[in-house]
Amino acid sequence: MDPDVAAIAKLFADHTRATVLATLMSGRAHTAGELANEAGVAPSTMSAHLNQLLAVGAIETVAQGRHRYVRLADPRLADVFEALALAAPAKPVRSLRTFTHGEHLRRARSCYDHLAGQVAVEMADGLFASGAFCDDGDGLNLTDSGGDRLRAVGVDVDAARARAATTRRRFATRCLDWSERTDHLAGALGAAILTAARDHGWVASGPVHRSLAVTPAGEAVFDHLSDVRAGTAAGDAARTVPQVGRPSWAAQDGQAP
């Protein structure tokens, strides 16, 4: 009965898997090696555990070079974890040493032709959370309110859409940020935002290759775009955040004949 409570509990019932899930609760992505090191098991053992979690749709992986980043696939697991932790109120996990990339590169940089780094993920978080995007099966699409917000600050949304159509490039998509381990925005729209940022003087070339310096004007714009409440009437905003496919352990009630 139910969406098999025991099956879900089993995911957390092993100490190694529990550590993995706890580490991923921050929302950041980690490599298999990091997780193996953190949990104190052999890489092969960790690989097996990740396969289990992957099989039931609890995590998703992003291949990137010779690394393979792993992250939570379903935010509801955070609720489960918090309930299992009982008294412990969502401790801020920071045991894992995050690489101290050069500060210049961490704050803001270009990634191919779009924006990356802290400001990029903060902006993307704010836009996602405020319902600026919806998920058509193949990438992201702007909602009306999201389009208005970007146009208002000077991003040429329509040019990006036209370019996406002619070059068959994705209009907008998530892209894993290698310093922040969280998604920023890529695709034709991401490129348009970086173009706007250069044209309007939000950013200037930084001291090292590909690094970007955020100007005071840019801080204001990025702050505005990162603000969740700046979106729609904020009612069912969170509901329009892109959804990944339903995990297999959420047994669909009312099976279609």
Add this chain to the structure above:
Amino acid sequence: MDPDVAAIAKLFADHTRATVLATLMSGRAHTAGELANEAGVAPSTMSAHLNQLLAVGAIETVAQGRHRYVRLADPRLADVFEALALAAPAKPVRSLRTFTHGEHLRRARSCYDHLAGQVAVEMADGLFASGAFCDDGDGLNLTDSGGDRLRAVGVDVDAARARAATTRRRFATRCLDWSERTDHLAGALGAAILTAARDHGWVASGPVHRSLAVTPAGEAVFDHLSDVRAGTAAGDAARTVPQVGRPSWAAQDGQAP
């Protein structure tokens, strides 16, 4: 780390234990045999599982005759279960066939010298939830507001307290109701309530032995006493509900030196 998430998850990770906990989520108590039957395992197997749950303080048992009733010991487990059930919003479990005791006896009856049956547990629930009692280590004690409520309807609280002192009988205590499988009120105070109920005509003798018929006047009084909001300012009312000992898996953080 944590109050060992994996250890708590293990409790739910077995299908048999998950069924047990799901059955107990209603708050009612069940016998080991019932649970074994419900889960489809041998009594000996169920006994082992109950021992596990007992060892970590997840459940508590009440010996009564040759039955041994089992019930949840920590309400926080309900939160865990609900989170694990994910989408499923607290289904109203009613798979287990509750014995159809004679209706006369189920509604209201006397249990030794106090009141039992549906009206008794409803009244007790309401009084507990509205903060009428607090738990001194050995039984229950009335709070000021609780004493006022009972005196207001005509229960001789002070006589009960005097009798408890002279006879060394418990003033008030929980007593497991065998038809409702939930606590009602016993002790000197419980006896005083039954006395008041007879004296004021809230109940009359029923058709079968020990059964009681609730009069219209009695319905009004019991409804009033069952009403949670009729208690104190309802602020931290729930906090004064008697607490059982902390379960062993809730590792106390900040260990004293």
Add this chain to the structure above:
DNA sequence: CGGTCCGTTCGGCGCGCAGCGAAACGTTGC
């Protein structure tokens, strides 16, 4: 005071699964 019923403890069986090392594979970088 036996017969019955409920529940526990004990011994034993067998599966599930977490763990490791060795080897193979693809990627990156010199």
Add this chain to the structure above:
DNA sequence: GCAACGTTTCGCTGCGCGCCGAACGGACCG
């Protein structure tokens, strides 16, 4: 190119533990 590295797959080992049947101990009923 070749070497170094991260990751996966494979084969294997061992323990944990869920399950049962049989036997024992109280509690109720006649």
